[in-house]
Amino acid sequence: MKRIGVLTSGGDAPGMNAAIRAVVRKGIYHDLEVYGIYYGYQGLINGNIEKMELGSVGDIIHRGGTKLFTSRSLEFKTEEGQLKGIEQLKKHGIEGLVIIGGDGSFRGAMKLTEKGFPCVGVPGTIDNDIPGTDFTIGFDTALNTIIQSVDKIRDTATSHERTYVIEVMGRDAGDLALWAGVAAGAESVLIPEKKEDFDDIIGRIESGNQRGKRHSIILIAEGVGSGVEFANKIKEKMGLETRVTVLGHIQRGGSPTAADRALASRLGAKAVDLLMEGKGGRMVGIQNNQIVDHNILDILKMERQPEVSMYHLSKELSI
Numbered sequence: 001m002k003r004i005g006v007l008t009s010g011g012d013a014p015g016m017n018a019a020i021r022a023v024v025r026k027g028i029y030h031d032l033e034v035y036g037i038y039y040g041y042q043g044l045i046n047g048n049i050e051k052m053e054l055g056s057v058g059d060i061i062h063r064g065g066t067k068l069f070t071s072r073s074l075e076f077k078t079e080e081g082q083l084k085g086i087e088q089l090k091k092h093g094i095e096g097l098v099i100i101g102g103d104g105s106f107r108g109a110m111k112l113t114e115k116g117f118p119c120v121g122v123p124g125t126i127d128n129d130i131p132g133t134d135f136t137i138g139f140d141t142a143l144n145t146i147i148q149s150v151d152k153i154r155d156t157a158t159s160h161e162r163t164y165v166i167e168v169m170g171r172d173a174g175d176l177a178l179w180a181g182v183a184a185g186a187e188s189v190l191i192p193e194k195k196e197d198f199d200d201i202i203g204r205i206e207s208g209n210q211r212g213k214r215h216s217i218i219l220i221a222e223g224v225g226s227g228v229e230f231a232n233k234i235k236e237k238m239g240l241e242t243r244v245t246v247l248g249h250i251q252r253g254g255s256p257t258a259a260d261r262a263l264a265s266r267l268g269a270k271a272v273d274l275l276m277e278g279k280g281g282r283m284v285g286i287q288n289n290q291i292v293d294h295n296i297l298d299i300l301k302m303e304r305q306p307e308v309s310m311y312h313l314s315k316e317l318s319i
């Protein structure tokens with residue numbers, strides 16, 4: 001393989017830039033030509049493709065977002081769109097592609113691989129919802145953003161006797177809420193994978209109050225439902241003053257943490273290794289601190305489970 005391409009697709013995540021940088025630098029180090037494809041699959045269809053040099057990825061390792069931009073492309077979901085994409089790749093002499101994104105992006109990568117064009121997926125999403133990897137690029141940064149916010153809310157919470165409900169992202173996955181709950185010491189965490197008994201949560205708030213706790217912090221994953229509605233339920237049941245914060249898109253931004261930059265660099269470099277070996281249809285990941293790769297099709301068939309031990313820990317520590 002002499003010429004490879006790289007694109008970012010779907011939701012952006014901090015650390016994607018570090019992954020792009022790793023692909024470009026590793027490729028050039030090994031005498032490959034590396035092309036950047038802008039605006040994800042839509043840019044691929046439109047031929048928005050440029051050769052990357054060493055300097056093209058200078059000064060980006062510390063920046064959130066993605067230098068290559070991203071998009072969601074309905075056209076690429078069609079066979080016609082995928083064939084247009086392959087035509088562009090052939091026109092530019094590109095022989096393999098690194099796709100940084102989430103599971104939707106990997107479905108696109110699989111479609112290209114099935115049509116004879118080798119692709120390697122790099123998991124980049126704050127949601128940590130991809131099987132076959134313990135962590136995705138962006139998760140650690142988002143987690144840090146959340147706990148900084150929870151710490152600030154805790155300052156005001158301790159000054160008032162109130163219950164605070166904080167809604168965090170994660171789509172259908174509870175990882176962000178769960179890890180943030182443990183790391184920030186929340187009283188309760190609600191995640192979509194485990195149904196919480198409402199009375200149990202009320203009981204926890206009550207017993208905390210009896211022990212003299214002046215406040216209560218509840219983290220709710222967006223996959224469970226609306227934080228506002230949940231807060232209203234508590235208010236109705238207990239008559240407690242309740243405040244809600246929906247953290248929203250601040251969780252997607254910011255300079256990536258050291259952990260995300262290192263992970264992105266390792267995964268991006270591994271993706272290039274696989275393409276140099278002529279392997280496509282793979283996804284790279286990290287498991288037990290080892291860089292691994294899996295068949296993307298297997299990954300797409302699997303259902304990701306949250307870390308059960310973290311769930312129990314959050315219960316044990318928030319009594």
Ligand code: ADP
Nearest residue numbers: 010011072073076077101102103104105107108
């Ligand atoms: P993420 O990669 O973050 O999960 P999306 O689910 O929006 O984000 O997927 C990103 C893009 O991947 C989509 O806009 C689409 O172009 C492409 N994609 C998603 N699913 C498929 C599919 N089944 N076939 C081909 N392309 C797909």
